[in-house]
Every structure is written in structure tokens, then in C-alpha cells.
Amino acid sequence: MAEPLLVLQGVAKTFGGVQAVKNLSFQLHAGEILGLIGPNGSGKSTSVNLISGTLPVTSGTIHFRGAPVNGLGISQRVPLGLARTFQTTTLFPEFSVVEHVLTACHSAFNASPLSSILRFAAARQEEHAQRQKALELAEFVGLGELSHAPVASLSSAQQRLLMIATALASDPKLILLDEPAAGMVAIERKALSQLIFNIRARGVAVLVIEHHMGLIMEVCERIVVLNFGEKIAEGSPEAIRTNPAVIDAYLGSQH
Numbered sequence: 001m002a003e004p005l006l007v008l009q010g011v012a013k014t015f016g017g018v019q020a021v022k023n024l025s026f027q028l029h030a031g032e033i034l035g036l037i038g039p040n041g042s043g044k045s046t047s048v049n050l051i052s053g054t055l056p057v058t059s060g061t062i063h064f065r066g067a068p069v070n071g072l073g074i075s076q077r078v079p080l081g082l083a084r085t086f087q088t089t090t091l092f093p094e095f096s097v098v099e100h101v102l103t104a105c106h107s108a109f110n111a112s113p114l115s116s117i118l119r120f121a122a123a124r125q126e127e128h129a130q131r132q133k134a135l136e137l138a139e140f141v142g143l144g145e146l147s148h149a150p151v152a153s154l155s156s157a158q159q160r161l162l163m164i165a166t167a168l169a170s171d172p173k174l175i176l177l178d179e180p181a182a183g184m185v186a187i188e189r190k191a192l193s194q195l196i197f198n199i200r201a202r203g204v205a206v207l208v209i210e211h212h213m214g215l216i217m218e219v220c221e222r223i224v225v226l227n228f229g230e231k232i233a234e235g236s237p238e239a240i241r242t243n244p245a246v247i248d249a250y251l252g253s254q255h
């Protein structure tokens, strides 16, 4: 198999006295849809924060596309091809859908020593290309009809789709989705499953974090399970579904 896209080795995160993530190691390959599950408070969002560079690790190493990224913050990881969505929707309510996606379209415009008039023409072309790309992404996630609607008018499920479109605008190799199905009804979850398959078909690997097992079991080839910050299982959906430690963790979390 080719070199993994993402490698975590002995990653840990401590907040004061709380060990949110302990000695976490796993790999993710290009073209893969990997699930990260666990009860509430098991360290899923913290793991996404560490992988995306939103938070620095306390110890351990993270490699992305063969290079260590420990010392890089989120804004330095995005250009390498690592994008994420947030569990809570953090959006610009007054923007239109397309404008929102445009905020993340990274400029390929190269300010080389052209004459100012040429630069202006090139910038215009670039702006047009990015607008087309933003429209295409809005359509891709199922918001084509709402391209010009204000973000504030979207349902919470639609806002989650918009966050995915915005994350895809940076042309990631890997997208991290933190509880993308939160607040969705069954039919919206069904559409989200299809969207996750379509994202992979674009050549983007997916790491999906969920509290509930349904969507994960449907879309993931492989699942990593956390409990109290530690990896307690890793395997196929079938193996995870019947794993006694996983069943215990989920049953235990209901008490």
C-alpha cells in the first residue's frame, strides 16, 4: 500500500489535569473513509483539533503526507491539504452561500511582475474562476438552488453542508468532519452518507467523527473507537459492532 496520508504516533493532549487524549496511534490512507467514534467526552473533538492544528499536541507526533506537522498551526496545515469542519456551526450569517464558500477558495493568483494592466485582467479572470468553483461546490453539496440565499436563512442541516463545501474549497487531500450529522433527520443523514461517498470519489479522504454509530457504520471502511481518551478498538464496521469493549463503552456511557 502507498504511504499513509495521515499517521498519528502516541499522540496525547492534556488540559490542566484532564487527559483528553492518551497515546493515540492510527493511520489513514488516501481514498479512505475512516470513522472516529466514542461516547461523549471520549476525546473525538480534541483529536480533530490536534490533527487539524487547531490545538497543539502535548506529546506524540502527527505526520501528514510524509512530513511532520506538529509545529504547524491550522492556517499552515490547510495549504498542505488538510481541511476541517467544526462541530458547532461558525458561519458568517450575512454572507450568501457562494460568498461563504469563496472565503475559503485559496488564491492561485500569482502576483508576478506583470504590467499592472495584465495583473488586473488576470485578477479578474481568477475571481471569475473562483466564483465558478464556489458555485460548483455549492451544487456538489446539494445547495445549488440556494447559492445566493443568505447563510442565516439556511436550516442547521444546510449550514452543515455549507461548512463541508467551504472546507472543500481549499482543495484538501483529507477532510475532517466533526459530527456532520448532528441535528439531521433520517433523510438528511441519508443524503450526507451519499455526499461522503461523493467526496471520496473526488479523490479526498475523509475522517468522520460521530457520537452515533448509524452513519459511521454505513460509510466507513474502518473505524477507530475512543473511550476516555484512549483507543479501545480499531477495525471494520462489522468487527466494531460486535466488539465487547465497544459495546461496554457505549452501554456504560448511558449510565
Ligand code: ADP
Pocket (backbone or CB within 6 Å): 015, 018, 019, 020, 038, 039, 040, 041, 042, 043, 044, 045, 046, 047
Ligand atoms: P468528544 O468530542 O469525544 O465528546 P472532547 O474531545 O470534546 O470529547 O473532550 C474530551 C475531554 O476533554 C472531555 O473531558 C472534555 O471536558 C475535555 N476538554 C475538551 N476540550 C477542553 C478544553 N479546551 N479545556 C479543558 N478540557 C477540555
Ligand code: MG
Pocket (backbone or CB within 6 Å): 044, 045, 046, 087
Ligand atoms: Mg465532540
